Amino acid sequence: MPRVIIWSECQYTKLALKEIISRKLPYVNEVISYDHGDEVNLYAKDYLIIDPSGGGFHRCYEFLRENMSVLDPERILIMSSAVDMLMLELLLKKEFKFLKKKNELPVVVTSVEQFIQLQGTTLNKQAFNYNITRMEEKVLVMMMSGLSVTSISNILKLSVKTVSVHKCNSLRKIGVDANSSSALFFLHKHAVGNRIGS
Known part of the structure; x- marks a missing residue:
C-alpha cells in the first residue's frame, strides 16, 4: 500500500490534503505530514505532495535536494505557482508534476486522485543544462x-x-x-x- 507524504509549511494545506486523500483514496496506507526537522524515512514508492510557496521555498528545495536519490520524480507533485515549479525543475534538473495551488477544490481533488493513481500525466524527460554555478x-x-x-x-x-x-x-x-x-x-x-x- 502506498504512503503519501505532504510537505508544506501551511497547516491548512496539510489538513485539506489529508482529508481529500482519506475520503477519495481509502486504499492509501498512510498519510504523513512532514514538518521541518522531522525524521521520516523516505522510500522510492512514496508519493510526495510538496508546497514550496511562501517563505518555505529554501527549505523545500533543500529537502528535495537531500532526498532526490531516494524519491521517484514521477511520484512528486508540486502544488504551487508555476515559477516555484520552474525553479525547482531548473535547480534539481528534474521534471515534476504540477498543480496550481489556486485551482478550485474539485480540480485539486481530481488532480490528487490522478496523481496517486499515476494516471493522466506524463513526464517529458529533458536535460536541464544551464551551467548555473x-x-x-x-x-x-x-x-x-x-x-x-x-x-x-x-x-x-x-x-x-x-x-x-x-x-x-x-x-x-x-x-x-x-x-x-x-x-x-x-x-x-x-x-x-x-x-x-x-
Whole structure:
C-alpha cells in the first residue's frame, strides 16, 4: 500500500490534503505530514505532495535536494505557482508534476486522485543544462524564498553588487534578461518581483 507524504509549511494545506486523500483514496496506507526537522524515512514508492510557496521555498528545495536519490520524480507533485515549479525543475534538473495551488477544490481533488493513481500525466524527460554555478543557485533559491538582494548579501557576507551579479547571471542563464522589462514582467507575474530588490 502506498504512503503519501505532504510537505508544506501551511497547516491548512496539510489538513485539506489529508482529508481529500482519506475520503477519495481509502486504499492509501498512510498519510504523513512532514514538518521541518522531522525524521521520516523516505522510500522510492512514496508519493510526495510538496508546497514550496511562501517563505518555505529554501527549505523545500533543500529537502528535495537531500532526498532526490531516494524519491521517484514521477511520484512528486508540486502544488504551487508555476515559477516555484520552474525553479525547482531548473535547480534539481528534474521534471515534476504540477498543480496550481489556486485551482478550485474539485480540480485539486481530481488532480490528487490522478496523481496517486499515476494516471493522466506524463513526464517529458529533458536535460536541464544551464551551467548555473553553486553560488548562483544559492542566490536564486534565496530570492525564491522572498529575500531581497540586501538580505542575501548580509546572510552570505557578500557585497550587494556581487549578489546582484549572481542574480543577473542566473536569470540570464535560464533565459530571462534581468535588465529588461520582460524580467520584471516574469518576476511580478509570478509574485516574486516585489521580494527581490535590485
